[in-house]
Amino acid sequence: MEDLSNRVAVVTGAGGGMGRSIALALAAEGVDVVVSDIEGDAAEKVANEVRELGRRALGVATDVSQLDQVEHLADLAYEEFGAVDILVNNAGVTMRPFRASWDTELRDFQWVMNVNWYGALHGHLAFVPRMREQKRDSHIVNTSSMTSMFTVPGHSAYSASKAAIDAFSMCAREEFKIAGIPIAVSVFFPGAVKTRVGTSERLRPEADRSDVRHVKPWTDYTSTPAAAVGAENLNGLTPLSEVTNFMQPMHPDEVGPLVVNGIRQNYDFISSHPAPADLIQDRADRLANSFHGLS
Template sequence: MQLAEQAAVVTGAARGIGRGIALRLADEGADVIVADIEGDAAQGTVSEIRRKGRRALAVPCDVTDQADVQAMVRSALDEFGRVDILVNNAGVGQRVAATVDLAEAEWERVLAVNITGVFLCSKYVAREMMRRDSGKIINISSVNGVSGRPLVAAYNASKWAVLGFTKTLAVELAPYQVNVNAICPGPVDAPPTEFQEAHAAERAALMGISAADVREQLRQATPLGRLARPSDIGAAAAFLASEDSAHITGEYLIVSGGLSDVTGPAPRRRPSG
């Protein structure tokens, strides 16, 4: 176990990727604060972590709210005495729209959670890490943070911003031996929420195909032939939280089955001769 006796905060860990990250950190020996706006759902992740023999606590927290974030950090310190690992995972998707039709309120909503939330949680946890000259901060960006994808400008801007923030914070915290890195997941296969289903349907309607076809196109475009699982992102987070990544900071790790930057999948052929 690489993270024995470490204390972690994972935001947005009630479900999806955050849940996958929280469970993997617990498998590696970490105790976990499950910080999520959906307090009841967070209890599910907490129960799973406790079944693994690790300590866990659900802390209701809206990452866009400074008072909530400060209270969450206080709860983590009361419970564990310190925070060794912060995973800024909480994030929201965007209603699909061409930029010329994108509502200002939607732009603000997405930026508030996806980048202001990362800033606030980092700010208040980093202060504690600096006092101890130790810590790992892991920010969840996206393959949309390294490319331009149509109809989700607010989401893309927020995920590029996460990488810029990661690089800046990494330099600022390097004198305190705090590593700051990001993960860029490709599309993840997890049970969709109502919003995600509606989002997929909107995008599909704009493209003139079904939501199932959109997913299948993404799968086919992925060289490794499947979408990511929350556990794939959890494995990357466990690496970036561990001492094995001690000399890595200000970087991003793409976990997309090879999807980012490919123009199409390669055919499977036997070598000739």
């Protein structure tokens, strides 16, 4: 999709951070944008920024964990613009502090999976039938995370939700290709980006929030003090810095142009930082040699 001018995009989780950056980068390329966020005021604020760039915009409050709300988002987008060419399933949440899998309650797994994984699935289910009917080049971007590329102890719920997005996106991409449907799918892997995602639990009912429940942090099980590099800018991401110290924290404004370029070039995968090739290769090697037979 080299020419983006006069296209229409829907971006979820676009009230700030990476989603805002993607929405504005698309608008700068001549795209009209439906700005979706669970916080409606934030969505409308970004929609106004899109309008200031000379493009049409619609701000919509949407909880992507609820299929009916995402279907309503699709209805509004098609009523306003008549088509959707680009869908960016970007909304996501995480929890602080990092915690062992056995200290992660069912409600924690459910909350993260409902937003991160089911949010992307709901976008797919609500938009793809109508995108197929358009019979013209379209593009879906699903936001994963570099944490699905390598192991991050204490981050099991988040990593699992992103790994689900990876597998689903790759299957959908091949299905579209085999069926001759002109919809491309990219998986976006952000690394260390300075957003408010670390404060996601502000969106949970107070009784469910980790600070209220005094969740045992993963660092209580480790003897190695977490590195402090970039921690002050990453909203409590300190434990992750032990395995991501190869990344320079990125301002979210840098993300949008990277994603837009990935859409233009029809990349299968888009990363915000150089991928950790050694960690990926180590996992691939162990998988390739995982059949040991019976001795």
